[in-house]
Amino acid sequence: MSQRSAPATDFSSLATAVANHCEKALDQGILSAIADDDLSKTLVAAMRVFAAKAQTGVTPALIQGNHGLSATDGAIAATAILEAIGIEVFELAAWQACSKVGSRRHEQEDMKGGQ
Numbered sequence: 001m002s003q004r005s006a007p008a009t010d011f012s013s014l015a016t017a018v019a020n021h022c023e024k025a026l027d028q029g030i031l032s033a034i035a036d037d038d039l040s041k042t043l044v045a046a047m048r049v050f051a052a053k054a055q056t057g058v059t060p061a062l063i064q065g066n067h068g069l070s071a072t073d074g075a076i077a078a079t080a081i082l083e084a085i086g087i088e089v090f091e092l093a094a095w096q097a098c099s100k101v102g103s104r105r106h107e108q109e110d111m112k113g114g115q
Contacts, residue, residue: 018042019064047081055101 025033053060062069069077082092 023064 022034025031050060062074082089
């Protein structure tokens, strides 16, 4: 049986390093400096953790330093993710209507209904 390595003990420094590399590539306009395979590997792992946290009711704020994810970048990324995994917007809307996972909106509706 193979042993899996434990999560990095210093995830914060790793996350900071990745974020800094991404910001540098954006600032310098050299997106090709980040290989698509490496970006995919990083995003898939991060999105799986983000989704797992959302399933527990924790949705981390999308903030890096003094900057949050803009609505435009969020919409572009969400659209690209949906296309990459083959889900249409109406399918996502149907899933959201039937699920309470990862949605603060449902929490607010539950609170209103309980009053």
